[in-house]
Amino acid sequence: MVRTTIQFLLIACCAAQASASPLTVRVVDAKGHAVRDAVVTLRPAVGAHSAPRGGSFTVSQEDMQFHPFVLVVPVGARVAFPNRDSTRHHVYSFSPAKRFELKLFAKDQSRSVLFDKPGIVALGCNIHDGMTAFVVVSDSAWAAKTGANGVVRFDDVPASAARLSVWHPYLRAKANVVERQIGPGERAASFSVALRPAPMAMDHGY
Amino acid sequence: MHCARTLSAIRPARFLAPILLACAAPAGAQGIDLFSPETLEATGTVSVAATDGEESWLDGGFGKLDTSGSDGAWRVRPLLSEGNLVWKPRFGWALSATVVGTFQGGERDEAGLSEAFLTFKPKRSGETRFSARAGLMWPPVSLEHEGADWHVRDTITPSAINSWIGEEVKPIAIEGTLARNFGGHQLSATGALFAANDTAGTLLTFRGWALHDRKTLAFNAHPLPPFEENDVGYQAPFTHPLLDVAPGFAARPGYYAKLSWQAPVPVRVELFRYDNRAEPEAVNSDVEWGWHTRFNNVGIQADLGGARVRAQAMSGRTRMGFVEEGSRWIDMRFRSAFAMVSRPVGKFEIAARVEAFDTRHRGSWWGDEYDEDGWAAVLAGKREFGPFTGVVELLHVSSDNPAREHVALPEHQAQTRLEADLRLGW
Numbered sequence: 001m002v003r004t005t006i007q008f009l010l011i012a013c014c015a016a017q018a019s020a021s022p023l024t025v026r027v028v029d030a031k032g033h034a035v036r037d038a039v040v041t042l043r044p045a046v047g048a049h050s051a052p053r054g055g056s057f058t059v060s061q062e063d064m065q066f067h068p069f070v071l072v073v074p075v076g077a078r079v080a081f082p083n084r085d086s087t088r089h090h091v092y093s094f095s096p097a098k099r100f101e102l103k104l105f106a107k108d109q110s111r112s113v114l115f116d117k118p119g120i121v122a123l124g125c126n127i128h129d130g131m132t133a134f135v136v137v138s139d140s141a142w143a144a145k146t147g148a149n150g151v152v153r154f155d156d157v158p159a160s161a162a163r164l165s166v167w168h169p170y171l172r173a174k175a176n177v178v179e180r181q182i183g184p185g186e187r188a189a190s191f192s193v194a195l196r197p198a199p200m201a202m203d204h205g206y
Numbered sequence: 207m208h209c210a211r212t213l214s215a216i217r218p219a220r221f222l223a224p225i226l227l228a229c230a231a232p233a234g235a236q237g238i239d240l241f242s243p244e245t246l247e248a249t250g251t252v253s254v255a256a257t258d259g260e261e262s263w264l265d266g267g268f269g270k271l272d273t274s275g276s277d278g279a280w281r282v283r284p285l286l287s288e289g290n291l292v293w294k295p296r297f298g299w300a301l302s303a304t305v306v307g308t309f310q311g312g313e314r315d316e317a318g319l320s321e322a323f324l325t326f327k328p329k330r331s332g333e334t335r336f337s338a339r340a341g342l343m344w345p346p347v348s349l350e351h352e353g354a355d356w357h358v359r360d361t362i363t364p365s366a367i368n369s370w371i372g373e374e375v376k377p378i379a380i381e382g383t384l385a386r387n388f389g390g391h392q393l394s395a396t397g398a399l400f401a402a403n404d405t406a407g408t409l410l411t412f413r414g415w416a417l418h419d420r421k422t423l424a425f426n427a428h429p430l431p432p433f434e435e436n437d438v439g440y441q442a443p444f445t446h447p448l449l450d451v452a453p454g455f456a457a458r459p460g461y462y463a464k465l466s467w468q469a470p471v472p473v474r475v476e477l478f479r480y481d482n483r484a485e486p487e488a489v490n491s492d493v494e495w496g497w498h499t500r501f502n503n504v505g506i507q508a509d510l511g512g513a514r515v516r517a518q519a520m521s522g523r524t525r526m527g528f529v530e531e532g533s534r535w536i537d538m539r540f541r542s543a544f545a546m547v548s549r550p551v552g553k554f555e556i557a558a559r560v561e562a563f564d565t566r567h568r569g570s571w572w573g574d575e576y577d578e579d580g581w582a583a584v585l586a587g588k589r590e591f592g593p594f595t596g597v598v599e600l601l602h603v604s605s606d607n608p609a610r611e612h613v614a615l616p617e618h619q620a621q622t623r624l625e626a627d628l629r630l631g632w
Contacts, residue, residue: 092329094331104239104296104299106244126329127327196471197472198472199390199470200472200474200507
C-alpha cells in the first residue's frame with residue numbers, strides 16, 4: 001500500500017513538472033518600441049496555485065525620485081523606504097490597497113510598510129510633488145515587470161489556458177489594464193499597448 | 207555688583223534654554239527641525255560678462271540689462287553676481303518656513319531679505335490637496351524660476367515678464383491652493399490677498415521693460431532713470447516695491463488668483479490674474495505714489511519628445527496720479543510675450559528664447575510720445591558638475607524707448623551680452 005502511494009506521488013510529480021513550461025511575454029507600444037515597467041500577471045484558468053507570500057523589498061528615495069519606479073511584490077511583502085537624499089521625505093499613499101504615511105525621515109534613515117492586500121499602490125512624497133512611484137501587490141504566483149527590452153519570462157507556467165493581463169501606470173485603458181486569454185499550448189505572447197505621456201509634476205514651487 | 211552681573215546672565219540663560227534646546231535638537235517625533243544642516247543651504251553665482259551698448263538702468267541709464275556697456279563699446283567685467291543663504295525650518299509635519307537672505311553684486315551691491323514665508327502643507331487624504339503660504343513671497347507667475355533662492359532654471363537672464371515680476375511684484379500675501387485630480391486631469395486653483403505692493407508699475411512705467419535677474423529685497427529701493435527736467439519732484443527718484451502707500455497696513459488689500467490645468471498629456475496651462483487695488487492718488491512723504499496695477503498672465507508648458515516648451519503672455523495696465531484733462535497722470539498699458547525651447551544635448555541643456563514687449567501711454571503726464579517697443583533673443587547652454595552648474599548665455603535686446611532722450615540718447619538702442627556664470631550650491 002505504501003509502495004503504491006509513493007509510486008503514485010512520483011508519477012503525479014513528474015506529470016506536474018512535465019506540464020509546467022516557460023512563457024515569454026513582450027510588451028511594445030504603438031510604434032513597436034519596448035515598454036518597460038509594464039506589470040504582466042498570469043492567472044491559470046484551472047487549479048489552485050498558491051502565490052508566494054512575504055519577502056523583503058526596497059523602494060529608495062534618491063535624487064528626488066523613488067527607485068524603482070514600479071515594484072512588484074507578493075501579498076505580505078514588507079517594503080523598506082530608505083532615504084538616500086540629503087533632504088527629508090514624507091512618503092504616503094492613499095490608494096485603497098494600502099493607505100499609509102511615513103512622516104518626515106532624513107538621509108540614511110529608513111521606514112518600512114507591510115503590504116497585506118493585493119492591488120496597485122501609488123506612492124507620493126508630501127514635500128516633493130514631483131516624486132511618484134507604484135507598488136503592485138500581486139496575489140498571483142506569476143507576476144513580474146518588463147525590463148528595458150519590454151520582456152517578461154515566467155519559467156514554470158502550467159500548461160493550461162490562462163488569463164494574461166498587462167498593467168502600466170500610463171496605459172490608455174480602463175484601470176490602466178489590458179487582458180487576453182492564452183491557450184494551453186501558447187509559450188509566447190505579445191501585447192501592443194497605447195501609452196499616455198508621463199504627466200508633468202504639478203510643481204507649486206515650495 | 208558681581209552677584210548682579212551673574213544674576214542678569216543667568217536669567218536670560220534660563221529663559222532661552224528651552225528655545226536653544228529646541229533649536230539644537232534634531233528632528234523630533236513631531237517633525238520639528240529648526241536648525242540642522244538639512245535646514246540650511248547656501249547658493250552663489252560668480253560671473254564674467256561682456257556687454258556692449260548703453261548704460262544699465264542700475265547705473266542711472268535706460269539700459270535693459272543689469273550690466274553696462276562702455277560708452278557703446280564692449281565692457282568685460284567679472285562679477286560676484288549673487289549669494290543666498292536659505293533657512294528652511296520645520297515646525298511640524300505640515301508646517302515649515304522659508305527665509306532667504308540675498309546679496310546681489312554687479313553694478314550695484316545690496317543685501318537683504320528676499321523671501322520669508324510660512325508653508326502649510328498637510329498630507330493629502332485623497333485626490334484633493336490643500337496647501338497655503340503666508341508672508342513675503344513672489345506670486346506663482348514665472349515658468350522660468352525654481353528653488354528657494356528663485357534662480358532661473360535654463361538661462362542666466364529671465365524674460366522681460368519674469369524680470370518685472372522679480373523686481374516689482376512681491377507682496378506680503380496669504381495664499382491658499384486647492385488641487386485635485388479628475389481622472390488624468392489635474393486642476394489647481396490658487397487665491398491670495400496681499401498688501402504692501404502699492405508701487406508695482408513705477409519702474410516699468412519710467413524705465414520700460416528690462417531683462418535681468420535682479421530681485422526685489424524687502425525694504426530696499428530700485429533707482430528710477432532720470433526724469434525730464436520739468437518733471438523732477440513729481441515722483442521720488444526711486445521706488446520701494448514693498449510698500450503700502452495708503453495709511454494702514456493692508457487697509458486696501460490686493461488680490462491674485464491662478465487656475466492651472468494639466469491634461470492627461472504633458473501640457474499645462476496656467477491663467478493668472480493680479481490686481482493690487484492701490485489708490486492712484488495716494489502719495490507718501492517721499493513722493494512715492496500708489497499705482498493701481500493689474501495684469502493677466504497666460505502660461506503654457508509642454509514636454510514634446512524630450513524638448514520642453516514654455517511660453518508666457520502678459521497684458522496689464524497701471525494708473526497713477528490725479529485725473530487731469532480726462533485722464534490720470536499715468537495710464538499705461540503693457541504687454542509682453544515669450545516662447546522658450548530647451549532640451550538636453552549630450553551632457554548639456556540648451557535653451558533658446560524669443561520675446562517681444564511694448565508699452566502704450568495714455569496719461570495726461572506721459573502720453574503716447576513715451577510708447578516703447580522692443581524684442582530680445584537668448585541662446586544659453588548649461589552643464590552640471592556635481593555641486594556646480596556652468597551656464598553660458600548670449601543675449602541680444604533691441605528697443606525703441608523715447609524716454610532715452612532724457613539722457614540725450616537716441617530712442618533706438620540695441621545691446622548684446624555674452625555672459626558665463628558658475629553657480630554653486632551647498
